[in-house]
Amino acid sequence: MTVDDRVLADVTVEVADALGEQAAEIFAEAMRRTLRDAVVPDDDGTVFVLTGDIPAMWLRDSAAQLRPYLALLGRDPGLGDTVAALVRRQSRQILDDPYANAFNRGPDGAGHQGDETAMTPGVWERKYEVDSLAFPLQLAHQLWRATARTDHLDDAFRAAADLVITTLRTEQDHDARSTYRFRRSDCPPSDTLENDGHGTPVAVTGMTWSAFRPSDDACAYHYNVPGNLFAAAALRDLADLARGPLGDEALAARAAELADELDAATRRHGVVEHPTHGRIYAYEVDGLGRHLLMDDSNMPSLLSLPLTGGTALDDPLYAATRAFVLSDDNPMYVRGATGDGLGSPHTPPRYVWPIAAAVRGLTSTDAEEKRDIVAALCSVNATRGRMCEAYHVDHPDRFTREWFSWADSMFCELVLDLVGYHVPGAPGAEVSGHAA
Template sequence: MTEDSRPLAAALTAFADEHPLPDAPAQQMFRTLLPDALMKATSRQADGTYFVATGDIPAMWLRDATFQVLPYVQLIKDVPDLKPILEGVLRRELAFVQLDPYANAFNQTANAAHWRDDDETNISVSPQVWERKFEIDTLCAPLLLVLRLHTETGDAALFDATFWETFAVILDIFEQEQHHEQSPYFFRRRDTAANDTLPNNGYGTPVAYTGLIWDGFRPSDNRCEYGYHIPANLFAKTVLKGLLPLIPANHQSLAARAQTLVTAIERGIAKYAIKTLPSGDQGLAYEVDGLGRTRFMDDANVPSLLSLPFLGAIAADDPIYLATKTFILSRQNPYYYQGEALAGIGSEHTPPEYVWPIAVAMAGLVAESKTEKA
């Protein structure tokens, strides 16, 4: 913590004191973590933007960064000093998207540090890119953050020329990956687990056109078994739809492109993603390929099927969602685990029978009743 950050830390601690939790140990944890989680993860850059370290790795995942700071957005009115930091995170995300929209994680500086130095992809990897796995949620992350910031502050200055330039880049990639067979992107990692690289010489398993956006890797950073990741597509549809009324008159070509994408995704979801679940009910698949193959499961990492109401992608009481939720919170989901102390969703990314806390927290966030939240 720097001298300059002490007033903000004090303000966050004061906020925690003014909003005590009923349980004393939980309140003490809240009081400690509210400032610490922000102060220890963020660092101001020379250009005024803020880098957000993901935690156990010295790199910034745009998806992780958005979700790390999202809880603080709703505190801006009470703690105004949060605003420049959160806007600085947004600006850093936009800069990284412009640097490489196919990358999922970035270094704080151009230090040429990479998860693997021998990854093969269609361009030379930037020295500021940590890893170049294409994930739809990477490009959705700054869009969600700007929408939440605008909702909280009403600040139209968020939507400056840089934002719309970056939005155009995002639309370019989404449109390109609706036709992945024409995309130059590939990712190959030698001598690794099968789920850490893309098959078919790095291009992924074959897909048919569906109107959906092709995705290389899940939010867990494991590869998509089938190329259309349904939670990520619904995430993309939601943030694009949210931006539509905010696109100014001088950028109506962007609005038209975004609306076309939204319509295509909605049609693709209706035609290819709503399936008969193993439970016998109609619900959402996790992945499809448009060729008839379907993956029924859910993974702890967000965007997930479980998280869709949290993302604003579907109503929590929607019958399709409720059937999907019942399925994924059962043993029929291959990554749902239940033990004496804990039950919840894990991931291919972690060992079997390990529940990931993200999924436990998300189950509480999307719960409709106090009994379910407990």
């Protein structure tokens, strides 16, 4: 799998003119590397997308890894074949197990087979995360919206979409209706669920339950707010597909009804009053009165809502939440020698994430701030020539995961945004002359 050399060369020149040679070099190599090293074609017309230095495919990561290529479909239509092949693979993986977050290339029994949950040989890890079901729906819609192609919307996609709705509905009443349990031995508390694998108590609210966060860390309270808003947005994308190319009004009605329920319940239970920032979204709630005020570096996050959750950049509730996220009131916000950024409980203290920096840029309305973020990411990661997972804000030579393909792709998406190429549905896409 490759990107058209002429297209990449032309775009790289635009990047160099706008952002400098260093940014252009890192961008061009990242765009080649993901397709060359992470995307593995299979004989069945699908692709397996390695997350990087772990030999497994995450539903979330794989969709995000291909996001920047969506912005170039207008220049290189052949990239749509790769995206379509990924959607076909994701549909089959969801049908294999809608509760799994990561899969093996084949049924070889690799990964966390010792976990106490309903593992199968084709599953690498079975940490149930709402976003794992939302990302494939969004990706399928983005491809159709950008190209009008429908070959990825096959019978497997229809069946997977139906199963996504069923699973999200089941998890609206986790305690009474769900059979999902998860326990892992000899691990940090963030890698397993309390209460004999059930998770911490929740009330029925209309939101949908998630065992783990997009970081693969266990939720403190199992209604993840950005995950629920993302699920609602992805279900609306599904309803759009169902009314259009799928021609299935019943599926459209089911998707739209659940989207409305999740959105309304999240706005009712997931919004809290902060003494400094006013009404903002919490990160997690339980419906019993407890909430967690923070944000995480992984998408979907509160910061990423305009990219994933159907929230407008100028929405006052988002603006207040964004101000909280980018302040010392957020326990994951860090200032240091290399600047400021967002960390995660998933990595050591004072480690900040390039993914979160890119999301900050992509959700900013200030072009100068976007350019500053690109420059900072290049400066910190130049010696590696690629984005890492996280680095120490005072000592950037200390980092985690040298090959983390998702971070490369988010950097590329921000770079493309700055030169006028946008992912379908992302802020600015409708007004860009380069929009796919």
